[in-house]
Amino acid sequence: MTPKPERTEPPMNKDTAESIAASPLPTSRTLRLRRNVPFQLLRFAAINLRMLGVILRGHK
Amino acid sequence: MARVVILGAGIAGHTAALHLRRWLGREHEVVVVSPNSRWNWIPSNIWVGVGRMTRSQVTFPLAPVYRRKGIIFHQALATTLFPEGTADDPAPAVEIRSTAPDTAGETSRLTYDYLVNATGPRLNFAATPGLGPDGNSLSVCTDSHAEHTARELRAVIAKLRAGEPQRLVIGTGHGTCTCEGAAFEYTFNVEHELRQAGVRDKAEVIYLSNEYELGDFGVGGLTFTERGFTTSSRTWTESLFRERDVHAIVRAHVQKVEPGVIHYEQLDGSEHELPFDFAMLLPPFRGADLAAYDRDGNDITSRMFAPNGFLKVDADYTPKPYEEWSAKDWPSTYESAAYPNIFAPGIAFAPPHAISVPRKSPNGTVISPAPPRTGMPAGITARAVASTIRDRITQGQQAPAHRASMAHMGAACVASAGTGFTQGTAAAMTMYPVVPDREAFPATGRDPRGTSGEIGLAGHWIKAILHYLFLYKAKARPLWFLIPE
Numbered sequence A: 001m002t003p004k005p006e007r008t009e010p011p012m013n014k015d016t017a018e019s020i021a022a023s024p025l026p027t028s029r030t031l032r033l034r035r036n037v038p039f040q041l042l043r044f045a046a047i048n049l050r051m052l053g054v055i056l057r058g059h060k
Numbered sequence B: 001m002a003r004v005v006i007l008g009a010g011i012a013g014h015t016a017a018l019h020l021r022r023w024l025g026r027e028h029e030v031v032v033v034s035p036n037s038r039w040n041w042i043p044s045n046i047w048v049g050v051g052r053m054t055r056s057q058v059t060f061p062l063a064p065v066y067r068r069k070g071i072i073f074h075q076a077l078a079t080t081l082f083p084e085g086t087a088d089d090p091a092p093a094v095e096i097r098s099t100a101p102d103t104a105g106e107t108s109r110l111t112y113d114y115l116v117n118a119t120g121p122r123l124n125f126a127a128t129p130g131l132g133p134d135g136n137s138l139s140v141c142t143d144s145h146a147e148h149t150a151r152e153l154r155a156v157i158a159k160l161r162a163g164e165p166q167r168l169v170i171g172t173g174h175g176t177c178t179c180e181g182a183a184f185e186y187t188f189n190v191e192h193e194l195r196q197a198g199v200r201d202k203a204e205v206i207y208l209s210n211e212y213e214l215g216d217f218g219v220g221g222l223t224f225t226e227r228g229f230t231t232s233s234r235t236w237t238e239s240l241f242r243e244r245d246v247h248a249i250v251r252a253h254v255q256k257v258e259p260g261v262i263h264y265e266q267l268d269g270s271e272h273e274l275p276f277d278f279a280m281l282l283p284p285f286r287g288a289d290l291a292a293y294d295r296d297g298n299d300i301t302s303r304m305f306a307p308n309g310f311l312k313v314d315a316d317y318t319p320k321p322y323e324e325w326s327a328k329d330w331p332s333t334y335e336s337a338a339y340p341n342i343f344a345p346g347i348a349f350a351p352p353h354a355i356s357v358p359r360k361s362p363n364g365t366v367i368s369p370a371p372p373r374t375g376m377p378a379g380i381t382a383r384a385v386a387s388t389i390r391d392r393i394t395q396g397q398q399a400p401a402h403r404a405s406m407a408h409m410g411a412a413c414v415a416s417a418g419t420g421f422t423q424g425t426a427a428a429m430t431m432y433p434v435v436p437d438r439e440a441f442p443a444t445g446r447d448p449r450g451t452s453g454e455i456g457l458a459g460h461w462i463k464a465i466l467h468y469l470f471l472y473k474a475k476a477r478p479l480w481f482l483i484p485e
């Protein structure tokens, strides 16, 4: 087995790391809504309708 | 009497077999050849890979379903095509090698009137030295790989609990991989498990990908409208990486995987080493590498198949620069260019080109995703092929082919980002069409009304329901055919 090299800082893409750091961070309200069962039930219906539209378009 | 032979019992082959059996009279034979005795709902392998499902929850034995439906099943691997028959027998035939425990290794020939090559992808771990479960990294591509990976993940969590920091690298194991969506899903499912286990702070999670930027997913990224703004799958994906503190290395081609170290090259030509404690890296895909011979015994493999082993169908394979790629290049009937009674739905057909922008490093290494062909297009193209074969058997050879181009097909993709009835999340995305059509939709190639993305618990519920729905359908339970592909 090859000896494991010393753990170093991994060479992340600088531009990607900067872009991630500058991307929108969801607020705690958004995070709560993403887990809120009544709200998500509404979203469930909306997403299903949207998906059905796309699926029916593909089955034509 | 006509005989339809279907190679492969994955999403495409199994869909084609069930529909053909439903539509054709009993005087016609539907024959399936596939090496595994069990059917696998591959998308849920992600949850097997984090230990939230068992193999038996994502698979079931095929033989009883086929027996009940009147489909003939050979547990075998197709190896060679004789589309013009042989000097002794002019009937087109395929040679198969048994993988059933009692007859393993025995070869035989099946003649056919129609052949459906639905052999999907071959997991090409050999493309990268050291890649895969027989080498130094893990996989979730099959249910057995995923089960093994879940055990390794448990060991990593145990070390984290003991206070030992761990680096987990998840992504693509070659510059030409596809299926980035699956790597993305596994990354966030693992991250979710680490948090649930209370050990997230000691773990470093890195997503390593051949995509040019996050959110590309091999489809060149998506543009959609959210709260009155146009946004991109890139911004959206980066936001998730920020929220969950996952690091990213993009534009990477993995050159080799040594025990505990990934060696990779990036698009700028630089080379790097990345030490790891746990690495799940997807392999690139190839076709099944079937050989083909004409009646005189001449090798016609390169006439029928592209160099990557996928079957050439009704696509425009003329090499063209990216600027000239067109939605019209994509196939719609999946009929073999050489033999009109052979078809290749699902992943088995050779795509005319990628969807993402093609890119090479200064060393000439290709680092850009191959085009994904997910479950929904696999099912829809298989149904179209089955419809064509049905019509030609019942109405005659002149019956026109049914069409289902990925340039006129939408896709609904739900990428899991963690499981649990109240704690789960998933990114639910729709796009129309899958292959961008710049003539019909000049701005982005896709219809903004059909393209969307949303993160939340609802997406997870959909993903979980799809798991049960598609297993129900694949088991051909009552009214299975009402469930769309």
Ligand SMILES: Cc1cc2nc3c(=O)[nH]c(=O)nc-3n(C[C@H](O)[C@H](O)[C@H](O)COP(=O)(O)OP(=O)(O)OC[C@H]3O[C@@H](n4cnc5c(N)ncnc54)[C@H](O)[C@@H]3O)c2cc1C
Residues within 6 Å of the ligand: B007, B008, B009, B010, B011, B012, B013, B033, B034, B035, B036, B042, B043, B044, B045, B046, B076, B077, B078, B079, B118, B119, B120, B121, B140, B141, B179, B182, B288, B345, B346, B347, B348, B373, B374, B375, B376, B378, B413, B414, B415
């Ligand atoms: C980990 C993972 C997660 C995924 N998640 C999603 C998802 O969430 N949503 C989604 O839409 N898609 C997902 N996909 C993609 C999806 O699994 C594929 O699009 C789909 O399986 C393709 O269907 P197919 O029938 O073309 O190939 P497969 O389903 O791979 O079937 C190919 C079949 O051919 C058989 N075969 C191979 N060689 C031979 C031979 N020589 N002779 C006979 N039989 C042969 C195989 O054993 C198999 O039964 C995922 C893929 C992976 C790997």
